[in-house]
Amino acid sequence: MALLWMDGFEHYVTADVPEKYDSAGTIFSTYARTGTYSLTGSANKTLVSSNPTVIVGFGLRPASLQGDFTICLGGFGSVAYYQCCIEVTSAGEIRARRQGTVGTVLGTSAPGVVRLATWQYIEWKTLLNNTTGTITVKVNGATVLSLTGQDTQGSSGTEGAWTGIQLNPGGGGCALDDLYIADGSGSVNNDFLGECRVVTLLPQTDAVAAGSNAQFTPSTGTDHGALVDEAAPNDDTDYLSSSTLNHVDSWHYPALGYTGTIKGVQMCLSAKKTDSGTRAIAAVTRPASTNRVHATNHYLGTSYAYWVSLWELNPEDSAAWEVADVDGAEFGVKVTV
Numbered sequence: 001m002a003l004l005w006m007d008g009f010e011h012y013v014t015a016d017v018p019e020k021y022d023s024a025g026t027i028f029s030t031y032a033r034t035g036t037y038s039l040t041g042s043a044n045k046t047l048v049s050s051n052p053t054v055i056v057g058f059g060l061r062p063a064s065l066q067g068d069f070t071i072c073l074g075g076f077g078s079v080a081y082y083q084c085c086i087e088v089t090s091a092g093e094i095r096a097r098r099q100g101t102v103g104t105v106l107g108t109s110a111p112g113v114v115r116l117a118t119w120q121y122i123e124w125k126t127l128l129n130n131t132t133g134t135i136t137v138k139v140n141g142a143t144v145l146s147l148t149g150q151d152t153q154g155s156s157g158t159e160g161a162w163t164g165i166q167l168n169p170g171g172g173g174c175a176l177d178d179l180y181i182a183d184g185s186g187s188v189n190n191d192f193l194g195e196c197r198v199v200t201l202l203p204q205t206d207a208v209a210a211g212s213n214a215q216f217t218p219s220t221g222t223d224h225g226a227l228v229d230e231a232a233p234n235d236d237t238d239y240l241s242s243s244t245l246n247h248v249d250s251w252h253y254p255a256l257g258y259t260g261t262i263k264g265v266q267m268c269l270s271a272k273k274t275d276s277g278t279r280a281i282a283a284v285t286r287p288a289s290t291n292r293v294h295a296t297n298h299y300l301g302t303s304y305a306y307w308v309s310l311w312e313l314n315p316e317d318s319a320a321w322e323v324a325d326v327d328g329a330e331f332g333v334k335v336t337v
Contacts (some may be wrong), residue, residue, distance in 0.1 A: 053184025099154030250332030
């Protein structure tokens with residue numbers, strides 16, 4: 001897999017951010033590049049990869065320049081854990097540094113490539129190496145910074161590896177949207193993806209279109225889709241549950257409503273267990289007439305968290321997802337342990 005993560009910030013509120021990220025940012029309703037929400041404030045995401053290449057793409061709307069945006073690659077904590085970062089200067093430049101914002105400057109773009117109070121799509125690709133590292137940054141598809149032969153490893157203990165991303169779009173109205181994170185592994189999505197939008201779909205009620213699998217128990221009523229269709233999770237207000245191994249529940253979704261290339265489909269399950277003992281779930285898709293279970297088991301704790309699984313290819317035919325595939329598929333959950 002090369003595509004590791006994506007987020008459009010549409011399906012949860014600020015209080016839920018720690019259920020997806022390792023620190024709390026703010027879901028922002030004032031500005032959105034697509035949809036109705038974006039992210040402001042700082043959010044860290046642990047994504048362990050042994051591949052030395054990382055690619056990050058996102059929409060950025062700065063409320064001011066310099067200090068309102070940084071994105072760091074590496075571990076979290078002190079600057080010593082960072083591999084490298086990019087930041088925006090007061091001149092609208094993108095500056096690359098080894099380690100964090102106080103580290104060695106590796107290169108700086110021309111001024112004015114980042115504009116105030118407008119959306120631009122930024123992509124950053126880095127190869128981690130202490131002598132042959134590279135950094136390439138694009139804004140709206142145009143390359144604005146290209147560095148080769150660099151020492152991009154700020155943390156000597158993690159050569160050629162990274163353990164997460166720190167997003168800091170800042171406060172005061174600076175916003176980030178349509179985020180993707182990938183590495184250089186695999187045969188697809190292992191380079192710049194280009195300008196992307198992350199589209200969020202919510203389950204439909206059974207009254208609109210009932211899913212093919214309905215083995216979980218509703219907390220109330222009989223409509224399975226109605227208990228998981230909230231734009232933000234309502235936790236114990238209403239839910240589906242099962243303690244039976246191999247039980248599956250799946251739901252229909254509305255049509256995607258867009259044309260174009262689909263880079264991947266990501267399932268975000270908000271779930272917890274309610275008793276002691278080991279319990280795990282997996283995401284399920286049903287593109288045709290067979291349940292396709294994701295290979296990742298998510299081992300639950302007793303607090304709600306988002307459990308994320310991503311299919312880069314349609315598991316029905318191992319080909320790229322098409323709009324018709326997504327429009328016709330069901331998605332859901334299976335008890336696996």
